[in-house]
Amino acid sequence: MSTAATYAPTALKTGKIRVPHFVRGRLVWGEDTEYLSRDFGVPFVTPRLELDELFVPRTSPGPAFDAPVAEIIDFLVETAQHLTLEKNAYLQESLEMTLRVSALPRRIIENTFRRPGQFLTREALEYRIERIFGGPELLDGWVEHTDPNGRVSRVRAFPPRLVHMLAGNSPSAAMTSIADAALVKAVNVFKMPSADPFTTVAVLRTMADIARDHPVLQSMSAVYWRGGDAHVEGVLYRSQYFDKLVAWGGGDAIANAARYVGPGFQLISFDPKVSMSIIGREAFASEETLREVAELAAADATIFNQDACVAARHVCVEGDVDDVDRFCALLCERLGSDRAFASAVGPKPPADIREAVDGLRFLEPGYRTWGDYDGRGLVVRSPEPVDFHPTNKTVNVVPVASMLDAVAFATVATQTVGIYPTHRKTEVRDRLATAGVQRVVKLGSAFTGSIGNPHDAMYPLHRFVNWVVDDDA
Structure with missing residues (x-):
């Protein structure tokens, strides 16, 4: 050949x-x-x-x-x-x-x-x-x-x-x-x-x-x-x-x-579509566990340097602000790592994100940031999801009192939601589906899909064909 x-x-x-x-x-x-x-x-x-x-x-x-x-x-x-x-x-x-x-x-x-x-x-x-x-x-x-x-x-x-x-x-x-x-x-x-x-x-x-x-x-x-x-x-x-x-x-x-x-x-x-992660308080069981969870969250957020629908842009974390800040610091550190489908240093965040984050840093109480605009990763902690579109390895972390509270931030434009710990998926999956979410996975596996499943709430091949009937009735 x-x-x-x-x-x-x-x-x-x-x-x-x-x-x-x-x-x-x-x-x-x-x-x-x-x-x-x-x-x-x-x-x-x-x-x-x-x-x-x-x-x-x-x-x-x-x-x-x-x-x-x-x-x-x-x-x-x-x-x-x-x-x-x-x-x-x-x-x-x-x-x-x-x-x-x-x-x-x-x-x-x-x-x-x-x-x-x-x-x-x-x-x-x-x-x-x-x-x-x-x-x-x-x-x-x-x-x-x-x-x-x-x-x-x-x-x-x-x-x-x-x-x-x-x-x-x-x-x-x-x-x-x-x-x-x-x-x-x-x-x-x-x-x-x-x-x-x-x-x-x-x-x-x-x-x-x-x-x-x-x-x-x-x-x-x-x-x-x-x-x-x-x-x-x-x-x-x-x-x-x-x-x-x-x-x-x-x-x-x-x-x-x-x-x-x-x-x-x-x-x-x-x-x-926009994807997100929801992390339960079990992540704070030990420092080792928290580091593992931060790595899983970073893996989901950096798929193609966040230029993919399955890449998480918002992460809701069940816990108080002090615990969530510990997670944010570790997450920012892990965003700057080479992975199979992500680079340690990616394209820098665009001007609109820099302007929005600068305004939050200095003018708004309840907000905190980790990282910089150098393409290695930026984490923004806020009391509710930010009103800009996080991209180029920019992750928005939102503290929540419970996983069910995080469901309020999901919409019909939310494609994939990664959950930690895995056994708590059943706690929120019906509510997420009601909100319009199309896919629920364990944290860290957003890019790992099973064969033959729906995509974007449909079976594409089923939609592609023309269903024709020859009816004798």
């Missing part, structure tokens, strides 16, 4: 990065349009976008509509075996280009490339299909049922036509999104993010080296356009061509996507 070749850069002499498109099995190069990356404004160029090449007309079935799930899983498993950074030239190239546009250091990006391997095994993929659909039958054909009145109908989880706005904060998102799209046999257009317009094409090129004419690959296109471009989105985001828009992104991006929702065109939104 050509993926065993050495890395060959795609940067031009001008310093601009060449970003190819991948259109239904075909790699497309060009320098027709120039854009800037999200974080650092690095220029990159792409081919001209030919919209009419991106979709299969509704008069024809998608290439993978009748491909058996078992064969698709075979293809994904074989692909995963070639997604090894050390052997895959496309991933090596993607890594080097990502380093030019990402605030994350090489070590973390390398670890991120390795992460999807645990989700793309045969056992994991088959387990997900069994868990979500009860097996491949509903995806592979029409399943007959007879209701209590003796009426017969047949149901199929029919393959959809999807546009994906991919997340830009983790290269692994491209790998998992491609796998999800393949499992439901969809016709897909992946809008690559400006923070990583490389990994999606790298994975699809790897698949093409295995079987260029595979129906899954013929169902997939990966292209870039600037988000919000009405000349593109006004065409693609229409029910004549696609069923659903699967959107990952910030508030502005999701709000823009929602403009296109209408009859026959749905939005499946993975919109911005």
